[in-house]
Amino acid sequence: MKWLNPFFWLDDKISPRWRGVYTLFKKELLRFWRVAFQTIASPILTALLYLLIFSHVLESHVKVYDQVSYTAFLVPGLMMMSLLQNAFANSSSSLIQSKVMGNIVFLLLTPINTLEFFAAFLAASMIRGLLVGLSIYLVALCFVSVPTVYPGWIFAFALLGSALLGTFGIIAGIWADKFDQMAAFQNFVIMPLTFLSGVFYSIHSLPPFWQAVSQLNPFFYMIDGFRYGFFGHGDVSPWLSLAVVGSFLLALAWLCLKMLKSGYKLRS
Amino acid sequence: MKIKSNSPSSDEVGFRFLWDSERSYVAAAIEISGITKRFGEFEALRGVDLRIEQGEFFALLGPNGAGKSTLINLLAGLLQPTSGSIRIMGHDVQTDYQRARSALGVVPQELVFDPFFNVREMLRFQAGYFGRGPENDAWVDEVIEGLGLTDKAHTNMRKLSGGMKRRALIAQALAHKPPVIVLDEPTAGVDVELRQMLWAFIQKLNQQGHTIILTTHYLEEAETLCERVAMMKQGKIVALDTTRALLKSHAAKQLSLRLAGALPTQLQSLLKQQNGDEVVLALSELSQVEMVLSVLREANVAIQDMQLQEADLEDVFLNLVGNQKGVQA
Numbered sequence: 086m087k088w089l090n091p092f093f094w095l096d097d098k099i100s101p102r103w104r105g106v107y108t109l110f111k112k113e114l115l116r117f118w119r120v121a122f123q124t125i126a127s128p129i130l131t132a133l134l135y136l137l138i139f140s141h142v143l144e145s146h147v148k149v150y151d152q153v154s155y156t157a158f159l160v161p162g163l164m165m166m167s168l169l170q171n172a173f174a175n176s177s178s179s180l181i182q183s184k185v186m187g188n189i190v191f192l193l194l195t196p197i198n199t200l201e202f203f204a205a206f207l208a209a210s211m212i213r214g215l216l217v218g219l220s221i222y223l224v225a226l227c228f229v230s231v232p233t234v235y236p237g238w239i240f241a242f243a244l245l246g247s248a249l250l251g252t253f254g255i256i257a258g259i260w261a262d263k264f265d266q267m268a269a270f271q272n273f274v275i276m277p278l279t280f281l282s283g284v285f286y287s288i289h290s291l292p293p294f295w296q297a298v299s300q301l302n303p304f305f306y307m308i309d310g311f312r313y314g315f316f317g318h319g320d321v322s323p324w325l326s327l328a329v330v331g332s333f334l335l336a337l338a339w340l341c342l343k344m345l346k347s348g349y350k351l352r353s
Numbered sequence: 354m355k356i357k358s359n360s361p362s363s364d365e366v367g368f369r370f371l372w373d374s375e376r377s378y379v380a381a382a383i384e385i386s387g388i389t390k391r392f393g394e395f396e397a398l399r400g401v402d403l404r405i406e407q408g409e410f411f412a413l414l415g416p417n418g419a420g421k422s423t424l425i426n427l428l429a430g431l432l433q434p435t436s437g438s439i440r441i442m443g444h445d446v447q448t449d450y451q452r453a454r455s456a457l458g459v460v461p462q463e464l465v466f467d468p469f470f471n472v473r474e475m476l477r478f479q480a481g482y483f484g485r486g487p488e489n490d491a492w493v494d495e496v497i498e499g500l501g502l503t504d505k506a507h508t509n510m511r512k513l514s515g516g517m518k519r520r521a522l523i524a525q526a527l528a529h530k531p532p533v534i535v536l537d538e539p540t541a542g543v544d545v546e547l548r549q550m551l552w553a554f555i556q557k558l559n560q561q562g563h564t565i566i567l568t569t570h571y572l573e574e575a576e577t578l579c580e581r582v583a584m585m586k587q588g589k590i591v592a593l594d595t596t597r598a599l600l601k602s603h604a605a606k607q608l609s610l611r612l613a614g615a616l617p618t619q620l621q622s623l624l625k626q627q628n629g630d631e632v633v634l635a636l637s638e639l640s641q642v643e644m645v646l647s648v649l650r651e652a653n654v655a656i657q658d659m660q661l662q663e664a665d666l667e668d669v670f671l672n673l674v675g676n677q678k679g680v681q682a
Contacts, residue, residue: 101484108481116469187465191525194429194459195482196451352431353392 106201109192113209117175125217128171132163132221136228139285150287150318156229161239161312162284163225164218165246169307172214172250173257173275176206180258181267193352199345203255203338210251215243231315238314238323245330246307250275252337259344259351278304283312288320303333380443382407382533382564383428388437390423390588397423399588401437405581407532410556410565412575412596414666415585416674421568422462424585425537429459441533455483458531462538464518466510472521473497473506476528483529496524499554501547516543523551533564541570552578576600576666586674599669607662608634608645613655619648630657 087093099107117124140156183189261267282304288296299305310326313319383405390398398420405411426432439446444453480489500520540548559565584592611631626633
């Protein structure tokens, strides 16, 4: 069955020039795959519980878009929420664990450059996020029918969202010195921004003030653009969402690369 | 002087300078020039210059806080120097860091490991980071065997004993077959069996042309293994010479005597230690033994027991870096 393993086919074919980044990417993938129960199955179960409970309680009380049931409305939101949280968790937890355990030294001793380091951690984070999001979609289809009006937008926002949070995770992993700092980052930044981004509601159901506040939240644009891909409806234009999310991604990637290049908190 | 351009893609990465057919220039394994390192107000390294040739077995000794670990971290690129430069196999650790790091394998002091993978996986990953692929597996197997890890190759790093973790740590530094190997106290807290196994393997690597730089608590190891020694104190190198020359120039031989009478006044200047009728005299050279015996004969002092002790590196060390309690290499 080893031919089912993609690395079985790739290992021999990678040139020495790209082997460093490839190895780091492979290690990061295997790191979460080895504990897939915790990293993949657990967030899927959590999302499904949200879906079952919220849809059961709110299906007949909350009206979102015409022709779209609340349960169907919830699915893209939950997918994106889990995708973002897991992309963040992958890079951040890997880095903070390596820093606390001290084994990051084995990475810092290598000739892997800044861009390769960033790319390997980012790609593994994106794959974990996308895998969780896709799994939630496939399982949710057992309970509810969810259209995919613009698959291109779905794909674009899934990629951008996972890249943005994967990058955010690298930054947090470099910055944090202890697990509790990382937990604070996750609980006081990522969690509120995700929950207040329109996962469970359309911002049109909020008072004008809170609608305006929601539009300052970059997570809102990721979820709204992603949802637009499913239903062809959104609270704002998908192009605006794309511009906001793309700009944030570029800004964070620039910051992250700058931190890595300067050796901030890694090399003194 | 001509420096031949090189590429790290060769399997013999780093050895290229050594085996340069033109023999026009052979880069030092490590060349440290005017290195200083400050941490705020504290100056950890104060102008260190050091050249270690390819193929040497070199010891870096000094008490805690002397700056050895700082120097190793600078070599490895884990720290950035305040001033000065370091070249590994001719490659600057800052401007040409990829080639410099490819040429270096460092065994860290702390027992650190990745809890997700087994020994063989970790070694393959480590080699992979340096651009080594499946073609390097034979070398990984050789390292595993050489360090007595064959039975544990498929054991998760978490489940290894302290000694086995230490072996795996050393194996990780060797996984990409670096020409320059830095062992930062590799035998701290490990049993005799591992020490012997490790030194046999490291000596074999040294004979194959690898440069070895060692720091250790055990000065007798440095004395036995290393051709040259640098001793550091307060961020400076206070002694740098061959082990033999250091032993000759800095440490006196010791002549222990049990005497039937008092030590003659002519010998008081040589007295190092006295305990009742037992005296220890410090001699700078062997020919002084004859003089001591002659003075004792003239003074009619009988010798009840006599022992001549060779000086060791510990004497040199204490002599140079001070008689500090709890001193470490």
